[in-house]
Each structure stands twice: as C-alpha cells, then as structure tokens.
Amino acid sequence: MSNRATFxxxxxxxxxxxxxxxxxxxxxxxxxxxxxxxxGYRNALIxxxxxxxxxxxxxxxxxxxxxxxxxxxxxxxREALLSRHSDNEYKLEMQEAWKRDPCYExxxxxxxxxxxxxxxxxxxxxxxxxHYKSWLEGKAPNTFGQGLEYxxxxxxVAARQVYKPEVSEEFYPTKFVxxxxxxxxxxxxxENTGQPFFxxxxxxxxxxxxxxxxxxWSMYDPKDIQLPESFYKAxxxxxxxxxxxxxxxxxxxxxxxxxxxxxxxxxxxxxxxxKTYGQISMIDDAIGGVLQALERLxxxxxxxxxxxxxxxxxxxxxxxxxxxxxHYQSIIRVxxxxxxxxxxxKRGRINNMATTLDLAKTILSRAKLxxxxxxxxxxxxxxxxGDTSELNRPILIExxxxxxxxxxxxxxxxxxxxxxxxxxxxxxxxxxxxxYDLISDPSELKNLWDEPMFKEIRSNLMHLMLQTIxxxxxxxxxxxxxx
Numbered sequence: 001m002s003n004r005a006t007f008x009x010x011x012x013x014x015x016x017x018x019x020x021x022x023x024x025x026x027x028x029x030x031x032x033x034x035x036x037x038x039x040g041y042r043n044a045l046i047x048x049x050x051x052x053x054x055x056x057x058x059x060x061x062x063x064x065x066x067x068x069x070x071x072x073x074x075x076x077x078r079e080a081l082l083s084r085h086s087d088n089e090y091k092l093e094m095q096e097a098w099k100r101d102p103c104y105e106x107x108x109x110x111x112x113x114x115x116x117x118x119x120x121x122x123x124x125x126x127x128x129x130x131h132y133k134s135w136l137e138g139k140a141p142n143t144f145g146q147g148l149e150y151x152x153x154x155x156x157v158a159a160r161q162v163y164k165p166e167v168s169e170e171f172y173p174t175k176f177v178x179x180x181x182x183x184x185x186x187x188x189x190x191e192n193t194g195q196p197f198f199x200x201x202x203x204x205x206x207x208x209x210x211x212x213x214x215x216x217w218s219m220y221d222p223k224d225i226q227l228p229e230s231f232y233k234a235x236x237x238x239x240x241x242x243x244x245x246x247x248x249x250x251x252x253x254x255x256x257x258x259x260x261x262x263x264x265x266x267x268x269x270x271x272x273x274x275k276t277y278g279q280i281s282m283i284d285d286a287i288g289g290v291l292q293a294l295e296r297l298x299x300x301x302x303x304x305x306x307x308x309x310x311x312x313x314x315x316x317x318x319x320x321x322x323x324x325x326x327h328y329q330s331i332i333r334v335x336x337x338x339x340x341x342x343x344x345x346k347r348g349r350i351n352n353m354a355t356t357l358d359l360a361k362t363i364l365s366r367a368k369l370x371x372x373x374x375x376x377x378x379x380x381x382x383x384x385x386g387d388t389s390e391l392n393r394p395i396l397i398e399x400x401x402x403x404x405x406x407x408x409x410x411x412x413x414x415x416x417x418x419x420x421x422x423x424x425x426x427x428x429x430x431x432x433x434x435x436y437d438l439i440s441d442p443s444e445l446k447n448l449w450d451e452p453m454f455k456e457i458r459s460n461l462m463h464l465m466l467q468t469i470x471x472x473x474x475x476x477x478x479x480x481x482x483x
Contacts, residue, residue, distance in 0.1 A: 001025075002398070003310045003356050004050050008032065008113060010360030010375035012398060015474050019400040020411070022059050024052035024090045025113065026083065030372050032360035033114025033198060039369055042195050044184050045115040047177040047202035050310075052093040054122050060403035061411055095122045095129045105131055115200070119180045121173050124204045125211035126165030128173040135176050136167070144171065148209075153217065155275075159268035160254070160321070161209040162275050169214035169282070173204050178286035182293040189297045196367075201290065205279040206313070208258075208322055212278030220277045222270035227316040228330070230443045231269065234318040238447040239427070239434060241326060241406035242318060249319075260405060261314065261324035269316040276315060300341075304366055306359070307337040318444075324406070325399045325414045327425050327434075328444055332397060332416070338384060340366075345384040352383050352391045353420065374476025394419045396468045417465040424461040435461070 005011075005018035008031040018025050033043045066072070076082065088107075091097055098104045105120075112118050122130035127146050136144070144150070144167040153164035169175065181201045188197055205212075212219070236246040248254065249263035264272070287307070294300040314320035317330035324331075336354060340346060357377035364371050365379045383391045397416040404410050413428035423444065425434035435448040435458050448454040 001050055007356050007359055008051065010357060010377050012376060012472050014398055020402040022053050022402050024085050027089060031114045032364050035364055035369055035372065036198050036367060037111060037114050040195060042197045043115045044117040044199045046119045046180045046184065046199065047121045048204045049093060049120055051113055052090055054093050054095055056094050056096045062404065093120065093122055098122065098129050105134065117184065121204050124207040125209035126167050128204055132173050132176045136171055140171050155271050157267040157271050159271040162271055163211060164217040165211045165213050167213055172213045174282045174286050177201050177203050178289045181290050185293050185297055185299065203283050205283060206276045210272055210275035212275055212282060216278035216282045219281055220274040222274040225270040225273045227269055230318045230445060231316040233445055235445050235447060239432060244407050245320065259322065261320050261322045263319045264321055272321060273315050302341060305339040307335060309334040325401055325412045327397060327414060327416045347384060347386065350383060353395055354380055355395050373478050374474060376472060394464060394468050396472055417461060417468060422461055424465060
C-alpha cells in the first residue's frame with residue numbers, strides 16, 4: 001500500500017501517511033490522476049488498487065501506552081488530524097463488506113483517487129473478489145469454488161500456499177483485467193470523443209497464494225528452475241531477523257500468518273518459483289492481448305505504456321519466501337519498462353537508478369502538465385531523452401511493518417539508502433545494521449557493517465542518508481506569508 005500510494009502521489013510514505021498496509025491513502029491527497037483528469041483525461045482503474053485496506057480484521061499494531069490516571073480525549077480528538085480513516089468511504093476495498101452487500105460496488109463514488117471508471121480486484125490468486133467476482137458469476141455462475149478447499153491439484157512437494165485452482169484460465173482474475181481493459185478501450189473508441197485517456201491495469205498476480213490456472217500450472221518444471229546464488233550461500237547470521245527465520249525452519253516451526261516471510265527447502269522453493277513464473281507468463285499473455293487491442297483500434301502509435309510492479313519477492317533469495325523488511329535486491333528492485341511512440345524516448349536499456357517516486361512527475365511531464373507543489377522524485381524524461389548525467393542520486397527507501405514480528409516487540413522500521421555501489425540499511429532501535437558492496441557482492445552475502453576497514457564508508461553513507469532524508473522533506477503547503 002505504501003508504494004502504491006507513493007506511485008499515485010509522487011510523495012514518500014512519511015509524507016502521504018500510508019506508512020504500512022492497513023492505512024488508507026487519505027482521499028484528500030492529490031494524485032497525478034487528479035491533474036490528468038483536470039486537464040481533460042478520462043482515467044480508468046482496472047484490477048488491484050490497494051490504496052485502502054482489503055480486510056476488516058483489527059490492526060495488530062500495538063496501541064500507545066497511556067496513563068490510566070489521565071482522562072482520554074474525546075473520540076474525535078484521539079488522532080493528530082481531525083480527518084479520520086474510519087468512515088465508510090475508507091472501507092470501499094474491504095472484501096468482507098462486498099460479501100455482505102451484493103450491491104456494494106455501487107457505493108464507490110467517482111472520481112476515486114482521480115479515476116472516473118473503476119473495476120476492482122480485491123485479494124490475490126484465485127481468491128479475488130470485488131468487481132471480478134460479479135464478472136465471474138455473470139460468465140460462469142456457481143461453477144468455480146475459491147481457495148485451497150476447491151483445489152484440483154496441490155503441490156507435490158507440499159510447498160506452502162501452492163495449489164492449482166478450480167477456476168479455469170478464461171475465468172481467472174488475470175483474464176478479467178485483460179478483458180475489462182480491452183472492453184474499456186473499445187468503448188472509448190466507439191465514443192469517439194477524442195478525449196485522452198489513462199488506464200491503470202493492475203494484475204493481482206504474481207503474488208501468494210501461488211495459483212496459476214490451467215496450462216500455466218505446469219508450464220514450468222520445478223526441476224528446471226535456477227534458484228539464486230544466495231539460496232545456497234545465504235549468510236544466516238547477517239542480521240538477527242534472518243537468523244530467526246532460519247532457526248524457525250530448522251526447528252520445523254512455520255509462522256501462522258499468511259503474509260509472514262519464511263525459509264523453505266530447495267524442492268519447495270523450486271516449486272513456488274515455477275508457479276510464480278506461470279503467473280507471470282499469464283500476465284505476459286494478457287498484456288499481449290491489450291497490445292493487440294491497441295493496434296487493432298489504431299491507438300498503439302499514440303499511447304505510452306509503462307510496465308512496473310509495486311514490490312519484488314524473495315523467491316528463494318537468502319532462502320526466503322514472500323516479502324518483508326529485509327531490503328535485499330530481490331525485494332526492492334522491480335521491473336520498469338517505458339514504451340513510448342516518440343523516438344526521442346526509445347533508448348534501449350538504461351542503467352541509471354530510478355524509483356517509484358519518480359513516476360508521477362514523469363507521467364505529468366509526458367502529458368505536458370505541471371505537477372502540484374509537494375510532488376517529489378525526478379522527471380525521468382530527461383534520462384529517457386539521453387541526458388543520463390541528470391540522474392545520479394541516491395535512492396531512499398522507507399519501510400514500516402503493520403505488526404510486530406521477526407523478534408521485535410514493536411513495529412519494524414527500516415530506512416535504506418541505495419547508491420550505485422552501496423546498500424546501507426538502518427533498523428530502528430538496533431545497534432546492528434547492514435552494509436553491502438553491490439558491485440563486488442551483488443548477492444549481498446557479506447554484511448560489512450562491523451568490518452573495521454569499512455567504518456569510514458559506513459559513516460559517510462550515514463551522513464549521506466541524513467542529507468537525503470532532508471532532501472525528501474515536505475514542501476507543501478506553500479507558506480501563506482512571511483509572518
């Protein structure tokens with residue numbers, strides 16, 4: 001949720017307020033889609049949004065310790081801001097609400113975070129609900145069950161969260177996103193208004209549970225999967241949280257939480273990766289269908305396509321599965337493709353570092369629109385246009401977990417600085433930390449934090465991190481006067 005909110009606003013989590021999953025993006029936040037819409041664009045959101053929470057389960061974050069001898073403030077004054085995230089307008093993506101009310105989809109008022117048309121996928125794998133569930137029931141009523149209990153095949157090596165779903169390829173959520181995107185494009189052309197458009201087609205996959213349907217289930221043989229070097233050479237003592245996860249695995253204990261990262265064996269890891277590749281291949285085919293539609297409708301040569309993800313996945317990196325606050329490259333590096341009909345921006349692969357924070361400003365720049373005050377990041381069109389010297393700055397990453405785990409009694413907070421050569425990660429309230437040389441050690445096998453010969457480098461990077469945090473301070477609102 002944090003990274004998706006950063007994409008929409010062009011602002012760091014510490015500024016837009018979505019510190020971790022479960023905190024919805026304030027509806028008063030300005031997004032780049034708001035600016036596009038004000039300029040005459042028609043905006044559509046099809047698939048996963050996740051700018052609001054998807055479950056009604058109470059938060060697991062510990063409450064602040066308060067004195068029983070002091071009277072609490074009134075309910076409406078218990079947060080730092082009067083506007084709260086508890087109203088019904090912040091429950092629009094919660095699966096339980098949709099299940100209780102078949103007409104819940106009618107409650108989504110548009111524009112929704114700047115989107116005029118909204119078709120939501122809530123959840124992951126074959127357990128998606130929202131508009132997708134209505135679409136599924138309309139096409140194949142009472143045909144498919146959802147979840148592990150309806151699986152038609154399970155992992156032969158008992159890999160966690162791996163099963164072949166009952167739903168077939170043509171009715172899987174990935175197909176829904178493809179079909180609804182194509183339908184929207186066809187409708188836009190039929191209307192023939194000449195109005196520019198922005199579509200966010202967001203696939204719930206690849207994600208756990210690992211449930212590729214039909215032929216995608218067996219498309220990749222686990223025996224052919226090549227696991228990362230760090231799977232076999234993982235430094236289990238690099239930091240305490242990694243040591244704890246390995247200890248759990250060796251003791252035969254597995255965490256109960258669905259989203260908790262875990263260590264697994266080689267055969268299980270190969271199976272999970274193979275099924276993830278199946279999910280990815282289905283998305284590739286769906287994107288191919290959208291590209292064919294753009295070509296058929298005469299839109300291909302006037303449409304910019306941006307391909308990205310909101311996070312990575314360990315997929316065996318250091319023996320880990322799922323995701324968590326350990327900022328290995330497998331988690332923090334995500335795909336980014338900018339496909340532009342303008343030949344000025346067709347430059348092949350560029351090795352400059354970019355971040356989700358840059359995209360709001362870049363999209364608005366490509367539409368020849370000025371951003372709002374407070375937007376952060378850089379305009380990547382400068383680099384895409386050939387001036388790579390303009391983008392050589394460190395990347396700042398903020399992580400806060402939604403609940404205490406990994407041996408911590410409170411929420412886990414990690415701040416990371418990435419340069420072309422180094423990764424420095426600071427864990428709140430911990431004397432230990434992480435320092436990796438990404439050039440000589442791209443797999444991050446050797447933590448240099450306590451190495452005496454790297455003490456000066458660590459100190460310099462910590463100074464640079466502080467300066468980078470200062471550079472990411474808020475500049476909104478603009479002052480009213482000199483006062």
